[in-house]
Amino acid sequence: MTSKITTKVKILNAAEALFANSGFAETSMREITAKAGVNLASVNYHFGSKKDLIKAVVDRYLERFVPLLLEKIETLEKCNKNYSVSELFECFKSPLLALNSINKDGSVFFLKLIGRGYVDFQGHLRRFITEKYGESLQVIQQCFHKTMPQLTPSEVFWRLHFTIGTSVFTLAASEALIDISRSDFDLEMTPEKIVDQLLPYLAAGFAS
Amino acid sequence: MTSKITTKVKILNAAEALFANSGFAETSMREITAKAGVNLASVNYHFGSKKDLIKAVVDRYLERFVPLLLEKIETLEKCNKNYSVSELFECFKSPLLALNSINKDGSVFFLKLIGRGYVDFQGHLRRFITEKYGESLQVIQQCFHKTMPQLTPSEVFWRLHFTIGTSVFTLAASEALIDISRSDFDLEMTPEKIVDQLLPYLAAGFAS
DNA sequence: TTTTGTTTAAAACGAACGTTTTATAAAAAA
DNA sequence: TTTTTTATAAAACGTTCGTTTTAAACAAAA
Numbered sequence: 001m002t003s004k005i006t007t008k009v010k011i012l013n014a015a016e017a018l019f020a021n022s023g024f025a026e027t028s029m030r031e032i033t034a035k036a037g038v039n040l041a042s043v044n045y046h047f048g049s050k051k052d053l054i055k056a057v058v059d060r061y062l063e064r065f066v067p068l069l070l071e072k073i074e075t076l077e078k079c080n081k082n083y084s085v086s087e088l089f090e091c092f093k094s095p096l097l098a099l100n101s102i103n104k105d106g107s108v109f110f111l112k113l114i115g116r117g118y119v120d121f122q123g124h125l126r127r128f129i130t131e132k133y134g135e136s137l138q139v140i141q142q143c144f145h146k147t148m149p150q151l152t153p154s155e156v157f158w159r160l161h162f163t164i165g166t167s168v169f170t171l172a173a174s175e176a177l178i179d180i181s182r183s184d185f186d187l188e189m190t191p192e193k194i195v196d197q198l199l200p201y202l203a204a205g206f207a208s
Numbered sequence: 209m210t211s212k213i214t215t216k217v218k219i220l221n222a223a224e225a226l227f228a229n230s231g232f233a234e235t236s237m238r239e240i241t242a243k244a245g246v247n248l249a250s251v252n253y254h255f256g257s258k259k260d261l262i263k264a265v266v267d268r269y270l271e272r273f274v275p276l277l278l279e280k281i282e283t284l285e286k287c288n289k290n291y292s293v294s295e296l297f298e299c300f301k302s303p304l305l306a307l308n309s310i311n312k313d314g315s316v317f318f319l320k321l322i323g324r325g326y327v328d329f330q331g332h333l334r335r336f337i338t339e340k341y342g343e344s345l346q347v348i349q350q351c352f353h354k355t356m357p358q359l360t361p362s363e364v365f366w367r368l369h370f371t372i373g374t375s376v377f378t379l380a381a382s383e384a385l386i387d388i389s390r391s392d393f394d395l396e397m398t399p400e401k402i403v404d405q406l407l408p409y410l411a412a413g414f415a416s
Numbered sequence: 417t418t419t420t421g422t423t424t425a426a427a428a429c430g431a432a433c434g435t436t437t438t439a440t441a442a443a444a445a446a
Numbered sequence: 447t448t449t450t451t452t453a454t455a456a457a458a459c460g461t462t463c464g465t466t467t468t469a470a471a472c473a474a475a476a
Contacts, residue, residue: 007423023328025233029464039425044465046423115327118381120231126384154393158405161385165377166370166413173326176334177369185362197363201370201413208412215453237434247455252435254453419476429466436459446449 008046010036013103016057020112021175024054024120055128058117061099061110062129066136068095073143085147086203108171108191115168148207159206166205170198216254218244221311224265228320229383232262232328263336266325269307269318270337274344276303281351293355294411316379316399323376356415367414374413378406 014036018027029050033040047053072091076083099106117125130137145156170177171191178189222244226235237258241248255261280299284291307314325333338345353364378385379399386397 022330023231023233025231026328028462030462039423040464041426041466042424050464115377118377118384119323119327120234122230123384123387130388154389154395155405157389157392158385158402159409161381162374162378162406162409165381166374169323169326169373169377170370173369173373176326176331177366179331180338181362181365184365187362194366197366198370200416201367204416205374205409205413208408236432238432247453248434249436249456250454258434417476420474422471422473424471425469427466427468429464431463431465433462434460436457438455438457440453440455442451442453444449444451446447 007036007038007042010038011043011046011053012057012060015053016060016103016109016113017105019054019057019116020109023116051124054121054125058113058125058129059132060102061106061113062133064102065095065099065110066133068098070136070139073140077143083147085144085207088143088147089199089203108174111168111171114164115172118168144206163202163206166202167198170194215244215246215250218246219251219254219261220265220268223261224268224311224317224321225313227262227265227324228317231324259332262329262333266321266333266337267340268310269314269321270341272310273303273307273318274341276306278344278347281348285351291355293352293415296351296355297407297411316382319376319379322372323380326376352414371410371414374410375406378402 011032015027015032018031018035029043030040032053033043043050043053047056069091072095073088076087076091080087096107096110099110103109117129141153141156141160144160145151145153148156151159171194174191174194177194181187181189219240223235223240226239226243237251238248240261241251251258251261255264277299280303281296284295284299288295304315304318307318311317325337349361349364349368352368353359353361356364359367379402382399382402385402389395389397
């Protein structure tokens, strides 16, 4: 028997696409439930409020992503005591791609949502993330510090967030940028091709 | 006689701060007019609509910034035929700081607004900018290409937008990041200090 | 089968939104 | 001064928002 798609999951799938592409405030409950093909009231019934729905949408990805990433980093540390920045960057790749099993375009959605979480929605989402995943994030940060021990922890922090910023902004604005690229260079870009150009840029910046 | 602050300017000043820090959709007309100390209807009277107000807020900065930047680049081209990437980056500094004469924190507001313009507000703002400043932006792009002629125009385009992305995201999320930096490292950061760390990062990435 | 709890459906709620209208005041032009 | 334009003020407009209520359908347990 093929597992039934529950109302909850229908809502999550519809909401994440709209949130990622249009933003939290710009997306209404009615748009979400219409796209999901469910009743308007079901969001409040299953999630409580729009605020909690936003958290649930992001958390579905984080719950998958963070453990996979920590796992990858752990095996890297075991195999190779003196790993490099780019090896550490590599650890992000497969956990990110794993998100596409939750949803086609899941990895793109995830990065877009993270980007929105920083700038939209006041601090709600960020506070939720740091509460639930703060320890894991600090572990990751320390791993980056190991690759560049000459930096202060604060410098590592800022370079990491420059990196995150470049990634999530590029993805968040990817539709606009792909548009421009098509009209200016007659070049059809995809998120994958963008990432290929992005990675060396990021590595060079972080190791600067 | 001290020049009178018109209602129009009061609205622009109030709106830009709210737009930059909270976003376009999240900021209501009533918040704007309350902060400006003017009547609710005056926004529609002077600007037509909220959409047009958003354009006016951003354009006040662009009208100052773009000519100053083009001027700086022009003199660089005259003085030095073979200028470098970092020399070109330098050209952005003083035009950016000149925005602080429009408004204390003007340069930070400007970058935050550009960042929001990419991801919020569908494509309205971006379309407006490319219509009015598209030619200037292409000139700038060609100058960057001169510093790295081995790249294709498309590659220049993407690296430039990675750079923009890093900048505007960092500024847009600067409050959140400054918060974290304070609690994690007991370090009080300012936008200026952030920019000092950001510039070498950007230069390394672009020239990668 | 009856009962109980869970999920969906439809309708309505009050609040907040951008905008418009109407009226009044101030300034400029005649 | 009178007339005409320009600007501000107050109130109301119709919509849309997130949420709640009420009722019906469905499932599980007794």
